[in-house]
Amino acid sequence: MQIFRGFHHPGIAAACALTIGNFDGVHRGHQAMLALLNNEAKHRGVASFASIARKPDLAPARVATLRDKLTELARCGVDQCVVLPFDARLSSQVPEAFIQNVLVNGFHAKYVLVGDDFRFGAKRAGDYAMLDAAGAANGFDVARMNSYQVHGLRVSSSAVRDALARGDMEDVAALLGRPYSISGHVLHGRKLGRELGFKTLNLRFSHWKPAASGIFCVHVHGLDGEPIEGVANLGIRPSLDPRDVNGGRVLLETHCFEWPQSLGPEGGYGKIIRVELLHKLHDELKYDGLDALKQGIAKDAQEARAFFASTRRQTTRDRI
Numbered sequence: 001m002q003i004f005r006g007f008h009h010p011g012i013a014a015a016c017a018l019t020i021g022n023f024d025g026v027h028r029g030h031q032a033m034l035a036l037l038n039n040e041a042k043h044r045g046v047a048s049f050a051s052i053a054r055k056p057d058l059a060p061a062r063v064a065t066l067r068d069k070l071t072e073l074a075r076c077g078v079d080q081c082v083v084l085p086f087d088a089r090l091s092s093q094v095p096e097a098f099i100q101n102v103l104v105n106g107f108h109a110k111y112v113l114v115g116d117d118f119r120f121g122a123k124r125a126g127d128y129a130m131l132d133a134a135g136a137a138n139g140f141d142v143a144r145m146n147s148y149q150v151h152g153l154r155v156s157s158s159a160v161r162d163a164l165a166r167g168d169m170e171d172v173a174a175l176l177g178r179p180y181s182i183s184g185h186v187l188h189g190r191k192l193g194r195e196l197g198f199k200t201l202n203l204r205f206s207h208w209k210p211a212a213s214g215i216f217c218v219h220v221h222g223l224d225g226e227p228i229e230g231v232a233n234l235g236i237r238p239s240l241d242p243r244d245v246n247g248g249r250v251l252l253e254t255h256c257f258e259w260p261q262s263l264g265p266e267g268g269y270g271k272i273i274r275v276e277l278l279h280k281l282h283d284e285l286k287y288d289g290l291d292a293l294k295q296g297i298a299k300d301a302q303e304a305r306a307f308f309a310s311t312r313r314q315t316t317r318d319r320i
Contacts, residue, residue, distance in 0.1 A: 001074035004082045007106035016049035017041035017111040025063035026072035028177045029148035029155040034076040037113050046110055047079040053086045061211040063160050068183055095126030099134045111141045150174055164212040167280035182252055183274040196294045200253040201268050208250055215281040217304040222273040224260035231255050231304035238286040279307050
């Protein structure tokens with residue numbers, strides 16, 4: 001998948017089948033829409049195109065980072081993706097200007113697919129009827145996809161956020177069609193974890209408001225072939241001094257139970273890993289001192305190991 005920042009780029013396809021959205025989580029509703037988009041693009045002999053509107057200051061708690069959105073869009077078979085900053089220039093355009101500047105002149109759209117709740121233009125004044133009429137006047141087809149449901153529940157980014165806030169990772173996986181995961185580069189931290197006897201892989205996020213937080217049983221991908229079991233803390237670590245270098249910053253700190261010997265003790269740094277959050281143990285806790293924190297981490301690790309042992313026993317019974 002080709003990725004562009006803005007639509008004024010010579011590599012962008014001369015004509016496309018297009019869908020526009022924030023795609024937070026790339027859940028099963030998004031996946032169904034992208035499958036339809038790809039099919040329509042093939043019939044028309046044009047590229048399938050997804051445009052992500054980024055709203056860093058206005059967005060609610062986020063399900064996915066931009067990296068993870070782009071990874072899932074590529075897995076869904078999208079040919080090209082344009083990332084558009086939802087700045088004052090874009091957000092202030094009236095619907096007619098948005099159609100002409102973005103859809104017609106920017107993307108040269110031949111087919112536009114939107115969701116049943118799609119709104120566009122300044123103050124969300126544009127709707128499907130306006131877009132459909134503009135398509136007839138400007139030579140592009142417009143289609144609307146109805147809501148996607150799982151077990152009677154409308155699949156949406158809001159539904160995913162609600163499930164993450166509850167810590168119901170089974171519901172999250174049902175809505176996404178896969179376990180919830182976060183990826184990024186492993187960075188150096190304070191090395192406090194190894195002082196406590198629990199070395200961690202640290203992922204740090206700039207300007208990210210995660211929809212999930214707490215202590216999780218996890219699978220780590222990207223280190224040594226097979227996924228590695230572990231326990232992770234996603235959040236701001238309230239036990240740390242706020243004046244600490246990482247105080248108040250969102251981190252995903254993952255302790256792997258079986259460290260791959262082939263990597264050596266420092267072999268994780270710089271790697272891009274993907275951490276699947278499979279089961280939530282509890283919310284973040286504030287411990288009174290490092291000794292209490294160490295005991296808390298040990299208890300979390302013990303409970304995570306018990307979760308994986310129980311999961312393996314259940315899998316074995318299912319096979320029998």
